[in-house]
Amino acid sequence: MPWSLLLRHLLARPVRTALTFLSLVIAFFLVCFLKSVVGALGAGVEAASQSRLIVQSAVSLFVNLPVSYQSKIDGVVGVERTCKLQWFGGYYQDPANFFAQFAVDADRLLGVYPEIVLVEGSEAQFLRQRNACLIGEELADSFGWRVGDTVPIIGGLYTRVDGSPWTFLVAGIYRPSSANVDGRTLWFHYEYLEQSLENGAAEGPDGAGVYVLSLARGADVTRVMGDIDRLFENGPQRVQTTTESEFQRQFVSMLGSVPTLLGSIGGGVLFAILLATLNTMLMAGRERTRSMGILKALGYPSRAVFALLIGESLILCLLGGMGGVGVALATSEGMGSFFGGFGIPGYGIGLGTAAMGMGLALLVGLVAGIAPAIAASRMRVVDALGAEH
Amino acid sequence: MALVPLSYNARSLFVRRSATLLTVFGIGATVAVLAGVLALQQGFERLFTSSGREHVVIFLRPGATNEGDSLFERERAEILMKSRPEIALDEQGRPLAAAERYLAVRRRKLDGGETNVPIRGIGPRSLAIHGELVEVVAGRPVEFGADEVMVGSALTTRMQNCRVGDVLLLNTTPFRVVGEFRSEGPFNSEIWGDSERIGEALERPLLNRVVAQIAPGTDLEKLADSLEGDKRVPAKVQTEKAFLEGQTQVLSGVLLFLGGFLALVMGSAAVLTGTNTMLAAISARSHEIGILLSMGFRPLPIFLAFLFEALLLGVLGGALGCLMALPLDGVRTGTTNFQTFTEVAFAFRITPDVLTTAVGFAILLGLLGGAWPAWRAARMKPTEALRRS
Structure with missing residues (x-):
C-alpha cells in the first residue's frame, strides 16, 4: 500500500486541507459544547442523593412551610435528621452578581449534606456566631472573600427596615464533593433571619421554604415519603415529599423544550459539517481520478484505491475531531465558571462527551469518504487515465 | 471597462x-x-x-422586579387606590384600580410533568381594566365571592383539570372552572379567580400588586417621584408596557x-x-x-x-x-x-x-x-x- 501517497494527497492542496480541518474543529467543538450544556442542565439530577428527601409545599414553589412542621417530621420513623432551607434571594453590590444564599439550621447542615467539605475554617467557627456563614470556594474566588471577612449582602426577598445591607461573617469555605451541591452558595444561620424578622429589624416571608431530610440506615423511602405527606393532608399547607433527584428534576423540566432545542441545533451543525466534508472529498476524488487510474494500471487492486480515498477522509475528520474535542477540553474550565456564574454548575467535557465527539468524527469521515472511494475503485483504468481534471 | x-x-x-x-x-x-x-x-x-399598554400602570413594592417579590398590605393597597387623583374613574366615579394577588402554583401537565402556573387573584375592577386584552371564549367570567376560576386558553389544552366544568384543587379548597378566556399576551397562560377567595385558599393575606388605568395627560415621572417619597405607601410605578418588557x-x-x-x-x-x-x-x-x-x-x-x-x-x-x-x-x-x-x-x-x-x-x-x-x-x-x- 502506498501510504505515503495518502499524506501527499492531504498536503497536495494545503489551503483546502487547512480550511476543511478548521471547519471540522469548529463543528466538533460546537457539538461537544452543546452536549455539555445539555448535560450541565441536568447535572444536579444525575448526582442527586437517593437517601435524601425534600419536603416542600404541594401548592407552590413560592409558599413556605410553617416552622412547626419540623418537629412533626422529625418524629416520623426512618427520618434521621431534618434541616430547614430557606431561599434568601439577595445579591452582592449589584443584582448581576447572582448566587444562591440559604438560611439553614446551622448545627444540622453538615449532617444532611456530607458533600459540603470544609477546606478552610471550621464548623465550630460557623456555629459560634449567629451571623456566621459558609461559602463555596468558587464564590470565594470570584469575589476575593476570605475566612474572617464580613460580607454585605443586599436582601431581595428580605429587606432590612433601616435599608442597610445584611452582613455575614465568613466562617468557612467549602468545596463540594459532588455536582449536586453548588460551589457558589452562601449558607447562614436560620436563627439570624428569624430573629431579625421577629424583632422587626427586617421584613419578609416567615417559615421555611423546604425541609431537607437524611434517612436512617435501612429506612423505606416510599413509606417515609407517604407518611410525611399524610401528616399534613388536611392542611394548613399540604406538602409533597420527593427524593432529591425528583426535586432537582422539577427545575430541569421547567426548561421545557430548551434541551431539545439545543440538541436539534447540534444536529444542524453536524449536518452542515457533513455536507462540507463531503464536498471536500468529492472535489478531492475528482482531482485524483487520473492518479488513481495510474495506480490501477500499475497493478494495485481496487481496494487499495478505495482505502486511499476513504483513509484520506478519515484522517482529515479524525484530526478535525481531535482538534475540536481539544478546544472543548481546553475551554472547559473557563466555560464552566461562565455557566456557574449563571447558576448552572456542572459544565465540563467528560470522557463520554469526548468519546462521542471522536465517534461522530469517525462517522462523518466514513460517510464523506465512501462516495468518492466507491466511485474511484469502480472506475475502469482507461476511463480514469483519459479523464480530465 | x-x-x-x-x-x-x-x-x-x-x-x-x-x-x-x-x-x-x-x-x-x-x-x-x-x-x-x-x-x-x-x-x-x-x-x-404586544399586550403592554401605556395608559395602564403597575404599582409594585420598591425594590421588587416582579409581581411575586412585591407585597402590599390590604390597607395600604386601599389607600394607594383611593388617594391618587392620577387614577382614572369609571362611570360611577370609582377609581379604575385593582389590587391583585399573584402566585405561581404547581399544576400537572396533561402529559404528566409538573410546571408552575401563575394564578392571579383579581379585584372587582380588574375585568374593566384588562377587558380590552381579554376575551371570554367559553363559559362565563368568575363571580366574586365564589370559589370559581377562569382559565387562559393556553392552559386548557396543556394542563390537567383546566377545562370549563372541571374542578381544580388549590391547597385544600376545590375551585370550579367556569370560563375560558383568550389573550394575546402572557395573561393567556394564567388562571384567574376572586382575589379574596384565592388569598384565603392559598393562605396569602398580602396582595402583590396594584394595577390602574391612569387619567389622560398624567405625568408619570411626577407620580413616580411622589410615590417614592410617600410615607404611608411607598411604591414604584411603571407602565404595563415597561413592566412587561422588564x-x-x-x-x-x-x-x-x-x-x-x-x-x-x-x-x-x-x-x-x-x-x-x-x-x-x-x-x-x-x-x-x-x-x-x-x-x-x-x-x-x-x-x-x-x-x-x-x-x-x-x-x-x-x-x-x-x-x-x-x-x-x-x-x-x-x-x-x-x-x-x-x-x-x-x-x-x-x-x-x-x-x-x-x-x-x-x-x-x-x-x-x-x-x-x-x-x-x-x-x-x-x-x-x-x-x-
Missing part, C-alpha cells in the same frame, strides 16, 4: 451543481439555525410586548446571545466551506480565466464576477435556510421565564426581521467565503492560467 457577463457565473454554478448544492445546503443549515433561535426570541418577546430581558438576552454565538461559530465554518468551494471552482477554471484575461477583461471585472458567484451561493443558501426555518412559524412551545419562575407558552415567529437578518447573514457568509478566491482569480497571469489544465 467591460464586465464579465453574469450568466457566465450563474451557469458555472449549474455546471458544478453537486458542489453548489452542498455549499448551499451548508450555508442553509447555518442560516436555518440562526433563524430558528431568532424566531424563538421574537415569539417570546412579542408575547410580552420581564423578558433575561430570557431574550440569553436567546440573542445564543443566536449570536451560534451564528459566529457556525458562520465561520460556513465561510471556510464557501472558500473551499470557490477555490475549487476557480482552480478548475483557470483555463477559462486565462481566456477571459487574454480577451481583454481587466482583473477587477474578473474579481467582481467571482464575487458575484459567491454572492449567488449566499443568496441561494439564505433562501434555502429561510425555507427550512419557515415551517417553525407558529409552532407552539413553552419554557420557564426564570425571572418569574412560571411557564409561558408561546410560538416561534418568523417575522420579516428574522428573514432579512437571515438572508443578510447568508449573503455576508457568501461574500466572506468568496472574497479571497475571487482575488486570487483576478491576480492570475493570463499565460500561466492558460497553461494550467
